[in-house]
Amino acid sequence: MTTTGVPRTFGRCAWHEAFAENVRLIQVDEQGSGAGGVRYACPPCRDRYGLVPLADRVHLAAPAFDPIAAGTSMLALPRTSRLTDGQRDGEACPWCGIELTTRNRVDLGVRPGPYGIPIHPWGCRSCVSRQAREAYAQHPRSCRRCARDPYSCGVRKLWRRLALETRPAGGEHT
Structure with a gap:
């Protein structure tokens, strides 16, 4: 059987x-x-x-690539030792100093701060977009890949996408 x-x-x-x-x-x-x-x-x-x-076993997938997070973490901040406590803690924009709300802010990621203490700044959409546009324009001067073919450089594409995706809506601070 x-x-x-x-x-x-x-x-x-x-x-x-x-x-x-x-x-x-x-x-x-x-x-x-x-x-x-x-x-x-x-x-x-x-x-x-x-x-x-x-x-x-549960296999965790790699997190999805986030161009905003990748791009903002590469933006150069003003000298962190000169930022106010509010600018270091994400309450005010590190470039223009305006008070941030949940509607107008962009996470810039945790960064090294003065004396090795990490800071977590946030920027206003207008300043983040402006900084990304400037980085997009200046990047080809120091990138060998951009010198050969500016359309094949992933970093330059990232700057452009960040600039476009963080543009402020009409009437916001510019």
């Missing part, structure tokens, strides 16, 4: 070092130029040692 159902696997459990039923792959050992190896575990060892099979 044959039975149908879940297929069973037999293999060597690396934890209790004997053959067992329903082993699952736990770890892949890779070595540079030599032979690697794999480690399987049986259900009792998985329970006893809290082992999670490789196929059951």
Whole structure:
């Protein structure tokens, strides 16, 4: 009489070092130029040692590329030692000093500040767009890729996209 159902696997459990039923792959050992190896575990060892099979683990995908975050983190700030506390903490724009609201601000990312203390400035959309336009215009002077083909440079494209995406809406500070 044959039975149908879940297929069973037999293999060597690396934890209790004997053959067992329903082993699952736990770890892949890779070595540079030599032979690697794999480690399987049986259900009792998985329970006893809290082992999670490789196929059951949550694999985190890489975060999506964010051009705003990438571009703003490359913008040059005014000398951080001359910024006010509000400008260092994201309450005021580091370039023009206006008070920021959730509607008009752009995150400039965490940066090194005076005396090694990190700061987290935010800028107004108008100043961020202006700084990105200036960086876009000045970048080809120091980029060898832009000298050959200005349309193939990823950094220059990033500056342009940042300048366009942070343009202030009509009537905002310019």
